[in-house]
Amino acid sequence: MARTLEWRTRTGVDTDHGRAATVEFDHVSKVYGPVSARARRAGSPPAPGAVNDLSLAIPAGAICVLVGPSGCGKTTSLKMVNRLIEPTSGRILLGGIDAATRELTDLRRGIGYVIQQTGLFPHQTIVENVGTVPRLLGWPAARIKERSEELLGLVGLDPAKYAGRFPSQLSGGERQRVGVARALAADPPIMLMDEPFGAVDPIVRERLQDEFLRLQEDIAKTILFVTHDIDEAIKMGDLVAVFQQGGRVAQFGTPTELLASPASDFVARFVGADRGLKRLSLSRVRDISLQPAVIGRLGEPAGEARRRALADPLPYLLLVDGLERPVGWLRDIEIDGDGVLTEAMAIPMSPLLSPETTLKDALSMMLDADVHTGIVVDRTGRVSGLVTTESIGGFLRETAVGATPAPEQDAP
């Protein structure tokens, strides 16, 4: 048994235990209670949690976030994947195989499951909790222990310190990490996460989100992630499905599509009036074209530099050192005609941005520093160009082109 599993895990060709599998909802509905024809005709609202003709295709290795107000059917949809709830009609295909045809416990052991309250077993130690599914699968004890400790390390908990503790001895954030480790134990190709970070405070939540995104770069699972928080959806999702009352999907697409062109008033309201700002948090400095900077080097003759600066519309010259690292700004008309450029002449710096900085952070840093320009530097600290508030505005306008059904509120 163990040998087979190991083989499966390594090759990743099996749908049970491999790297990732596709998830496809094919016209899936869930109707609660005896729905009489009369109730339908009377137009009574569907019961909370109902799902209406859901079709989604999620590629292997993607995080798909199901987001929407409470009672919209997002959790129901999630639980239909591991068949905690059976669909009334339609099919759910996991790696191309209909979930309904799989043996129930077998199916579930091949899907990682993380819930908001973590569902850690209070009477078992952390290492026992993490080893739950491998134990159900009958792995040998030594391998379970090895795997559990490996996973604890992966989620940032020192096994030597945490393995023997009980859940009640951990903080909320630590418990959530254990919850994630437990779901990953048998290396399932699919993970279901039901508001996994909903029970911790905002600061811890943000850290867990970041860590999880980093982890996902390595493990590359197919993840269905339920939340009611649109910001979390936009941050975590490669794809986002916005649910609305009655268990319908109002829009399914990438976060950028959602923010740039909401498909309906409902989606526009749900993503919020600040969706322009939210789009900024999705794009990074490397995504926009940088403005060239007029550069002067330390020790360079000042007159020449002044001429170059005056020829450019930007009234400033960027002073750099011998390694092309920024030193400060010089106002073009204040540069003396003679002598050389020295550090003492420079006025305070603009914020330094890396290509990885989000546009939202970049804008915020510029506003904080009360300037219109940020200096983009590469890994070694060399100047690669400038970002201005105008170039950020231009980027927003560009990416929203031809995609704005809602009234003009989107214009900057």
Added chain:
Amino acid sequence: MIDWGWVGDHLGAILGRTVQHLELAAIAVAVGFAISFGLGLLAISYRRTYPLFSGIAGILYTIPSLAVFAALVSVTGLSIYTAEIPLIAYTLVILVRSIVAGFDSVPRDVLEAADGMGYNRRERFRRIVLPLSVPLMVAGLRLASVSSIGLVTISATLGASFGGLGFFIFEGYHREFPTEILVGAVPSIVLAIVVDIAFVRVQRRLTPWAQEQEVRRDTWEGLPSGPSVGF
């Protein structure tokens, strides 16, 4: 097996014994409740007294009622006290616990809200604590009543002037006459069950805000370590 003729001849005696049975039990529960209420107030005012009482109750509860009745004969002779004192003592075990549990069951935030709105301690007790502890108090009364009905049968060991329907069980046993045993046993079971069910009704009526679920479960959960007295 059953001599119906004997039953017919003794209907008057059966009725009389039934009334006596209820009387003995009712006095025990009424007096027991009055004492328990006082002790309960004492317990919530002076928290330190409660563990002491719990300890005593726990030990009392391991002493067979049979022995308590017998032991009292040498103290009080064969009077009504000989029967009632043990009956009352056993109701205390149940009632004090349920009354204190009732007082304690009022959520802290409710108490804080009451304080915040300006209730003084007395008003808070009368208007908030008392009504909210009714479910557990009634649960305790139910348990105490049923338990007392059972214990009354054992007071028949004291002689013919006690025991209610238990008298027939003993006399039937000594006369080796099954009909009489059953005439004592069956009605006393019926009596206990009827009173039990009647209390469930009362519980529901008194606490319209409590869910059906609570009414059913609080009898044990409110008294987690307060087992019914062996009877």
Added chain:
Amino acid sequence: MIDWLLDPVHWSGSDGIPIRLFEQVAISGASLLIAALVALPVGLWIGHTGRAANLAINIANIGRAIPSLAAIGIIAPITQAFDPELGFKVYPTLFAMVILAIPPILVNAYAGVSGVDRELVEAARGMGFRERQILARIEAPIALPVIAGGLRSATVQVIATATLGALFGFGGLGRYLVDGVAQNDDGQIFGGVFLVAALALLAEGGFALLQRVLTSPGLRLAQSSAETPSA
């Protein structure tokens, strides 16, 4: 009482304390075993599924209302017809004690299991536990303190109440109470009371210890940290 207990005459022979003690332990043990075999599976099952819970709890409540003496009386004529010897001396007491022990065991098993956080159960189900595994590996261990509490309270009740059997020809420690009353021998009565109470308290202490040993330290920690969540 101390003289009576220390008199070597009372420690030997067919009427000696060791024999009586053995009889008391045997009838209590047997009735608890039978009651547990009936009540534990039912309690765990209705706790897990929630099915038929109301019915089972109501039956348990009725069982609790039945006076033990009446239970002995009602069954004696029946079992006696089948087996004149044991049917008179042993079975009625055994039957009454089983009835006495079932309600606390059943209700606590149900309350313990149904009280396990449903989120936890769903998490287990979602990870691929079979229903039986959920009950055995998750619900039962977590509910263990409550389940053991039911067994504990049943045990104490049965030990104290089984003395009633002596009124109907059964031996056990109740003999000393009944004979003490008949012979007007206070030393014997109090000696008997002492033995019963000691046995009950011993059993209770044993259960408390067992409960501690069997309960996962994770649950104890969870309980103690419930009010002050760890940082």
